[in-house]
Amino acid sequence: MGRRSSTGGVTPSGDRVQIRFTYQGKDMRPTLDLKPTTANLRHAKRLREQILADIKAGAFNLSEFFPDYRNVELSDTTNRNFRQWAELWGTLSARSLENSTIRIYKRHLKAYWTSQFGDLAPKQITNERVLQHLAFLATARVDVISGRMIKPLARKTQNNILIPFRGVFELICKADPYVRDPTEGIDNLKVQKAAPDPFTAEEVDSILSAIENKELSDYFEFACFAGLRVSEQIALFWEDVDLRHGTVVVRRARVLAEDKERTKTGYEREVELNARALAVIKRQRARTQAKGVYVFLNPSTGQRWNDEQEQRREWVRVLRAANVRYRPPKECRDTSVTLALMAGADPLWVAKQHGHSVTVMMKSYAKFIPRADKGRNLEAVNAALKLTDSAVNPQYVEIQK
Numbered sequence: 001m002g003r004r005s006s007t008g009g010v011t012p013s014g015d016r017v018q019i020r021f022t023y024q025g026k027d028m029r030p031t032l033d034l035k036p037t038t039a040n041l042r043h044a045k046r047l048r049e050q051i052l053a054d055i056k057a058g059a060f061n062l063s064e065f066f067p068d069y070r071n072v073e074l075s076d077t078t079n080r081n082f083r084q085w086a087e088l089w090g091t092l093s094a095r096s097l098e099n100s101t102i103r104i105y106k107r108h109l110k111a112y113w114t115s116q117f118g119d120l121a122p123k124q125i126t127n128e129r130v131l132q133h134l135a136f137l138a139t140a141r142v143d144v145i146s147g148r149m150i151k152p153l154a155r156k157t158q159n160n161i162l163i164p165f166r167g168v169f170e171l172i173c174k175a176d177p178y179v180r181d182p183t184e185g186i187d188n189l190k191v192q193k194a195a196p197d198p199f200t201a202e203e204v205d206s207i208l209s210a211i212e213n214k215e216l217s218d219y220f221e222f223a224c225f226a227g228l229r230v231s232e233q234i235a236l237f238w239e240d241v242d243l244r245h246g247t248v249v250v251r252r253a254r255v256l257a258e259d260k261e262r263t264k265t266g267y268e269r270e271v272e273l274n275a276r277a278l279a280v281i282k283r284q285r286a287r288t289q290a291k292g293v294y295v296f297l298n299p300s301t302g303q304r305w306n307d308e309q310e311q312r313r314e315w316v317r318v319l320r321a322a323n324v325r326y327r328p329p330k331e332c333r334d335t336s337v338t339l340a341l342m343a344g345a346d347p348l349w350v351a352k353q354h355g356h357s358v359t360v361m362m363k364s365y366a367k368f369i370p371r372a373d374k375g376r377n378l379e380a381v382n383a384a385l386k387l388t389d390s391a392v393n394p395q396y397v398e399i400q401k
Helices: 038-057 074-078 082-095 099-117 127-137 155-175 201-210 214-226 275-288 309-321 331-342 347-354 358-364 376-392 395-400
Strands: 010-013 016-019 021-023 026-028 247-250 253-255 258-260 269-272
Touching: 010 038, 016 038, 021 038, 082 099, 082 155, 099 127, 099 155, 099 258, 127 155, 201 214, 201 309, 214 275, 214 309, 214 331, 269 347, 331 347, 347 358
Parallel strands: none
Antiparallel strands: 010 016, 021 026, 247 269, 253 258
16 A cells, blocks of 8 residues: 655645645646745645645636646636536537527526536536436426426426436536546436327318418418428428429428428438329419429418418417317328328338338327228238138138138
8 A cells, every 4th residue: 555645745846835636637746836834835735635625526626726837728628617518518519410409409508407507517516416406397396586386397308408418418528537427327207209199181171271361271281281391391492393293302491490401300302292282382383483492481471481380379270260179280290191091002102201210100100000901901811811711620611601
């Protein structure tokens, strides 16, 4: 075993006083511009005790104690507080994340994390503190300022706000391997995914009939029979439309009033338009093709749609007028999927049309597929069973007669 220092980590160094301590796994030996007198050595020992306490608490700032020390550059990265790290992560994320996604993540960080941990050093944010804060957010409570009741944070939202928080600590831990990620061991909560809740063909017709503005009616008719995502439909260009072959190419999206040159999945796809969707496109040609690049415009403003929220108020009013149970506009897309499946379309073709994976198609829409085969699959199985039973049990044929 090594010998314990008899000098208490403080020694004379020429006409100065040297303080020795370990920080981030490195041996630090800065000096103080003090003559090594007995009184100054005692002062240096007290200063070293303060330094060791700050290091243990994760609050040590090397540049505050020794601004001229040769290793002071360590403090430039390792002594940022959490708010500063979060701001840096938001800046660096521009390379890999969509701007609309970064905006959402920044809102989550500000609302739920920097408001709680912003002034703390990363080492002070422990696993226990994070769990306590999540438990607080998951509890109904009264706002001390407004007096209003705050609802518990939903499980899905808890999972979502952890995404940027984890991202910030991933960045921190790469810069400082001595910081422990406080999200380690905190798994996402299980969330019950809502099943598709499409409109029936009769409900679609009732909804469209209740919309007084014909251009808006056509917008939702296209949504129900072409099945594009809202972000894809409002970003559809006329150059993406092929009237001769009755197809559109989906290659871009518009989210939070910003255009993206890619879809949600990162793949462009060609969508074959059925008769009703194609009829809408032909009617839109006279309305918008001469006005610019967008196929669909907001009929109230004559400008392009910004996002789904612009349509929501009118959508709520229309469903009430049509006496149709409320579902969000995104269910127009599910309506397109399920109407195609129940009409007997090949599920693989339907998946390709809507930009779904086969896994999603079979998992989310499986209950609509049995109604699509019109009994053909069951007939095939029964025919095979008849052949098998007649071969194994000749009496089966007599029983069937």
